[in-house]
Amino acid sequence: MSLAACGKKAEQAPPPPPEVGVITLATQPVxxxxxxxxxxxxxRTAEVRARVDGIVERRLYEEGTDVRAGQALFRIDPRENQAAYDAAKGALARAQAAATNAAQVVRRYSTLVGEQAISGQEYDAAVAQQRQGQADAASARAQLDRARLDLTYTIVTSPIAGRAGRAQVTEGALVSASQATLMTTVEQLNxxxxxxxxxxxxxxxxxxxxxxxxxxxxxxxxxxxxxxxxxxxxxxxxxxxxxxxxxxxxxxxxxxxxxxxxxxxxxxxxxxxxxxxxxxxxxTQGLQVPQRAVQIGPQGASVMVVGKNNVAAARPVRLGELQGGNWVIRSGLAPGDRVIVNGLQKVRPGAPVRIAPPGRQAPQGSAAGARPAAPAAAR
Structure with missing residues (x-):
């Protein structure tokens, strides 16, 4: 009799499946x-570089401040460029004088050649000399323009409006046009x-x-x-x-x-x-699950779903962004899947579960568009 009583105590009923709360997924605009x-x-980013050779005399801006387009940033010693400009100006004056003299000769010869006082060859030579003088004057004018431009380059200006950075050269530094020495950088930040x-x-x-x-x-x-x-x-x-x-x-x-x-x-x-x-x-056909339903581990994200015969199964998913308290699901789930949102700590993959009645399933934080699943008896 005592052995039979011990056998009955050993044959205890297995514990009931854990009760879980689930939601049934439905598509929705996400x-x-x-x-x-x-x-x-x-x-915009402008690298301010030297365009003439010379010694930097002064920095004209405060580093790290906003500057206007065309504002002066550096001054390079202009004396050499000023001398080149003056020389080009003198060369232009000489060329213009020579061209004027040649034009006067042509005017005098035009009368004499009609009277056959000079040969046609002499007249043609005078015309050629006039054209040569005009060409020399044009060349000298171009040299003057170039010298004037180089002289303006001794004042280094900002090509754009923006924030001027740290100066890359200091007073007394030699800058080179051929090497395009970097002097500073201006960046437009708004x-x-x-x-x-x-x-x-x-x-x-x-x-x-x-x-x-x-x-x-x-x-x-x-x-x-x-x-x-x-x-x-x-x-x-x-x-x-x-x-x-x-x-x-x-x-x-x-x-x-x-x-x-x-x-x-x-x-x-x-x-x-x-x-x-x-x-x-x-x-248009998006899926979302509450944040608490997603488990993230070394192998990625996963959720627990209730499958056939109310057996729990782990389902790997690819997550999108977190919107409010819900994860957007990119792949891994489909409409109609029953996702466990409550009682996850008691659930084991492959083990049966018991779905709580709708009245006992906590609705707060559930995914928009999803609905609490009905218990197995009602499905």
Whole structure:
């Protein structure tokens, strides 16, 4: 009798399957947001270089300040260029005097040749001398213009309006036109560009989705872009796409994309790393799951779904962006799948589960468009 009692105690009933809360996925319009890393670039960058040889006399701007287009930045010793200008001016005066004298000779000879007082050969020589004088005067005038231009180059000006950087030369430095000595750099920082790249495969998929109507997107210049800075804060002003390259980088297999952002406070600086969120339209048949339903590990992201006979199974998924409290699902799930959102800590893949009645399933944080699943008895 005692052995029979012990046998009955050993044959205890197995524990019931854990109770879980699930949602049944349904398609819905989802914002098609693409997240890409990028770097800031100035809209315009001008390298200010020497255009004449000489010694730098003075820096005429304050480093790191805004300058106007045409504002003087450096002064190069002008004495040598001034002497060359004066010499060219004198050479022009001599050439003009010679041309005037030759013209007067031609006028006198034109009367004498009609009276046969001089030979035709002498007259032709006088005409040739006049033309030679006119050519010499034109050449001297061009030399004077060149000397005047070189003299103006002794005052180095900014070609664009923007922020002038650190001076690359100091007073007393010898600069060279032949070596194009870099003197400083001016960058236009409002607005700025942000450059990033997208893989060719993702771009092809997006184009297929646009052609099929699975994604509705605005025109290129109306695609809104927002930025996240290195410290995780959101840049307050939105930008827009303004360039999409038509060639693929052979080394990386990516396509270059560029956006433009207003930058009145100079928060964005050239070379700065940012993360861009491109709002590329709406996916008409999108899927979302609550953030708490997704498990992310070394092998990637996965969710637990309830399959046939209420058996739990792990399903790997490819995540999109996080919108509110929901992950956008790029692949791995389909409409009608039952995703476990509550009670995950008790669930093991391949083990049966018991679906909680709709009244006991916590609806907060559930994906928009999804609905709590009915228990097995009601399905």
């Amino acid at each position: 914002a098609n947001v693409i997240e890409l890393p990028g770097r800031v670039q100035a809209v 607005p700025v560009y942000v450059n990033f790249s997208q893989s060719r495969g993702d771009l092809l998929k997006l184009r297929r989705d646009l052609a099929s109507g699975a994604v509705r997107a605005p025109q290129l210049d109306r695609v809104r872009v927002t930025l996240e800075l290195e410290d995780g804060t959101r840049y307050p002003q939105a930008g827009h796409l303004d360039f999409l390259d038509m060639s693929v980088d052979e080394n990386t297999g990516t396509v270059s994309i560029r956006s433009e952002f207003p930058n009145p406070q100079r928060v964005l600086l050239p070379g700065q790393f940012v993360r861009a969120r491109i709002e590329g339209g709406v996916t």
